[in-house]
Amino acid sequence: MLSKKYRDMLSARSVIRSLSEYAAARGKQIGYENVFDYSLGNPSVDVPKSYTDTLIRLLREENPMTLHGYSPTLTIPAVREAVAHNLNRRFGMNYQKEHIFMVSGAAAAIAHAVRLVAEPGDEIITFAPFFPEYHPYVDLSGARLKVVPAHTQDFQIHFEALDAAMNEKVSAVLINTPNNPSGVVYSEVTLKRLSSYLRDKEREYGHEIYLISDEPYREIVFDGMTAPYPANYYEKTITCYSWSKSLSVPGDRIGYVAVHPDCPGAELMIPMCGQISRGIGHNCPTAMVQLAVAENLDVTADMEVYETNRNLLYDELIKLGFTLVRPVGTFYIFPKALEEDAAAFCEKAKKYDLILVPGDSFGCPGHFRMAYCIDTEKVKRSIPALRRFVQEEYGDARL
């Protein structure tokens, strides 16, 4: 009498998780420093000192009822207000605290967003390559994730494929920019075209189509660029954020849902998040963590290491003859494999202690992901292994 749905899920092992466990086991044999583990998107840079200092000060000085007491149902008002002001200043928005709901990370943000707008049986569209956890996030809510194939030339949106997938049952489109695993940022052109397409479809179907924008990598962009803010282009946007990457604190479980002030029903949506929270047992992120991020809204960890790693890997992969789109953000790179079967390609890479993830689980077969949120020193040491791998396994075919 244990739930069949969740019992059945146990047999489906996560490929990323399996590879990461393989890397750990291999590390026990040869020393983890000798395993070039590009499997997991676990940020490795230091937590900003000001964030740690804030937490210590709060623990020492703040009233215990404020620091450790229940948050109000809709989370801490002063924190919501601080987040709204920060977004307004940075992105020219007009949020008030009534549009912000603090959550325990991006997974929780998406859990709330999906339940806000989708009835059971509704479809939510996302674009390959996509973060594989979107499947449980959406499918276990009762809605259904529908994946639009990738536009592999540039990993922007494949609009013809979107049009083929679109139908009346679609209540939301879920995007992730900067994107895991491609490292690409959706351009203004892409976001404008998406927004105009969705407005057309809303008119055609006579109902809203929401945009759920998952943005945990928003601050990790390179070459001095700023990622366009999707809510600037579409008023039915529900922005899902996590500080996991920008402050390098994934274990702290902190993020927010921000509802566009011009979204129809915006005034209901955050109170509805409070109701959703009761049903999924969320009931507010840790209060001291809410208070600490509110004092560090303009702080990020030092993310230059990711840009350095991107440069090293991109240049080397190009030299080795890989086909790939140059990442402009995140800490992922997503080249085409050197044979059609990316799983076979990644399996062979293991011989060289290179842990690469096949693109199949990201909805983009024939590619592979490297998560380069690791020490630059290790990236450098991995390059000879990468060269040997390519030459020994694919050298002849490439001459």
Place this chain on the structure above:
Amino acid sequence: MLSKKYRDMLSARSVIRSLSEYAAARGKQIGYENVFDYSLGNPSVDVPKSYTDTLIRLLREENPMTLHGYSPTLTIPAVREAVAHNLNRRFGMNYQKEHIFMVSGAAAAIAHAVRLVAEPGDEIITFAPFFPEYHPYVDLSGARLKVVPAHTQDFQIHFEALDAAMNEKVSAVLINTPNNPSGVVYSEVTLKRLSSYLRDKEREYGHEIYLISDEPYREIVFDGMTAPYPANYYEKTITCYSWSKSLSVPGDRIGYVAVHPDCPGAELMIPMCGQISRGIGHNCPTAMVQLAVAENLDVTADMEVYETNRNLLYDELIKLGFTLVRPVGTFYIFPKALEEDAAAFCEKAKKYDLILVPGDSFGCPGHFRMAYCIDTEKVKRSIPALRRFVQEEYGDARL
């Protein structure tokens, strides 16, 4: 196109929350110190110094990847192991870390437990008086909460009423001992009878019936007693715990699910919690909080104040002629109102700035709850108000 289910919930206001807001508003008029606010179960005692010290030390000295990195899917192994050992020592159990799953509080624990054992449409039985949040916790999972009327003489289980409610669709029974709102602890006799009754019904129906035991008040018991541990009496017990009350840290969002080692399928149940977590966006409680509680498993806040308050209120209520069961734990007391309509009774009490909660939302009309997790000094000051209230409103009727 916003979700109808959650939109409809907005119109149903929580009675407790409304009263608490009334108390806050009244406090702005006359000073909150003059409002005898017995509405909310928000612990008021100090957080133990050792817990705060642990957090500060971790923030200063612990490796940032350990402190702020992602927890493993099934939460931090060393923490799970410490919890298992602690429960084994205290309750003669045989848990291993494989039976423990850390969660962000009791709401999250119940969200996981319900999804573990109930398919949509299944029934979960609970006993009045009960915590009203059980309704969203259960009903929004797709199962249905069925409430068995109270045995008002002693607030133990009403077994005849249980038998009338029991049927083949029941997949679990949800108990809460020490109980909110009655303050009663289920006796060994009650737990043995329940366990034997459930085993009979399992044989009759040919399927398991699980016991979900919600125990956030386990450590708040008076007169030197220890609350019987329900898992000692029934092997299909899923224990749900939160440190909110015992460490006085409800804002920290930390608790656990413990599956009885002899429960059939026990080896699957914690991995299944990991899957449920993905679907509800839970994904582990804050890592530093997991680490901090693991070092404070034998620590509690100083909870003597609750016993002092219980004594003051119980003695006074008895003197004033109330009918009530003496609480032996928690920080609630649940007397019979002085008129049939407890809502009318509590409305009249407001004139004396006494904020009492009618028993109707706890499934027990005609009673009212006082949450006495407030300063003893305020309890003392509330007694003249209580006397005036009873004499002026009900004096004649009682002579």
